[in-house]
Amino acid sequence: MATSAPFLAMTNFSSPMVTLPQIARSLEAGPTGPVWILGSIALGLSSSLLVAGGLADDYGRRMVLVIGSGVLAASSVLAAASPGVVTFVLARLVQGGASAAMLAAGLGIVGHAFPTGAARVRATGRYGAMIGLGTMAGPLLSGLVATAVSWRAVYWLTAAAALALTVVSARALDESRAPAPRRPDLPGVVLLTLGLAALVAGVTEGRLGWSRPVVVWAF
Known part of the structure; x- marks a missing residue:
């Protein structure tokens, strides 16, 4: 589950790269709207990544992963149902924060489960590979789904996957924290x-x- 989190986060991150024309046309994005559609999730992720890692270490990595994937599910529903570009951009901003929580907590869980040695190298290698695979798979999967159904179906599918990850992670993962908590x-x-x-x-x-x-x- 911890290595599934970066795959889902990065698949969602890169999904608008091929569906941007459809999204912009559907939401009447205007001249600067497409830039916000593409960049809003990066803004949410970059501004939240450090604090997400601190919260995961202090209050529980499983808890932060579960909350992050749950928020990703909810914000994906908002993105799928967006009536206009402002709502969609806000949804993508929230998705960025949720993705930051998933990435930071997922790496923390991997590091706690494999503290040293060759097993740690293999586990972190799988984690990194999932980031690359998700980035590559996002445009491909979203393009196929958008062609078969619509661009909104991409976010309904993301919501379903994030909800499944939330439930499974809450049940299957062990909780872990840093030995010395820090103030955010x-x-x-x-x-x-x-x-x-x-x-x-x-x-x-x-x-x-x-x-x-x-x-x-x-x-």
């Missing part, structure tokens, strides 16, 4: 998130004019 750096997380969001907003909206007030304010 909440101000640092807020600063990192807002800084990244402002930078992405400035670069994205700057395509329509670098002197616009929203672009200057963001930078």
Whole structure:
């Protein structure tokens, strides 16, 4: 289950690469909407990864993995049912945070289960391979599903897979924590998130004019 988490997270991460035209057309995304559709999950993941790892070590890696996969399931439902681009982008932002929890907690579970030696090397190798496999499989699977059904079906399928991972992980995985808990750096997380969001907003909206007030304010 711990190595299934990075596969699912990265499959979902890369899935819009081939379905972007369908999504943008369906949601009437406008000139900058496609950039937000592609980049929003990366913003959510990058701003949450460090704090997700700390929370997993302090409060339980299984718990964080279960919560992350559950949130991924819920946010995938929101993405599938999105009436417009703003809702979809918000759903992808949440998916990014959920994916960060799954990636960090999954690696922590692997490290705890295989603390040293050749078994640890093999286990972390499988974990890394699942990241690459998921990144490669995402566009392929989403393209097939979107062609056969629709782009929304991709996210319904992701929701079902994430829900299954949530249930199985809660039942099958053992809980583990770091021996010495640390206090989460909440101000640092807020600063990192807002800084990244402002930078992405400035670069994205700057395509329509670098002197616009929203672009200057963001930078």
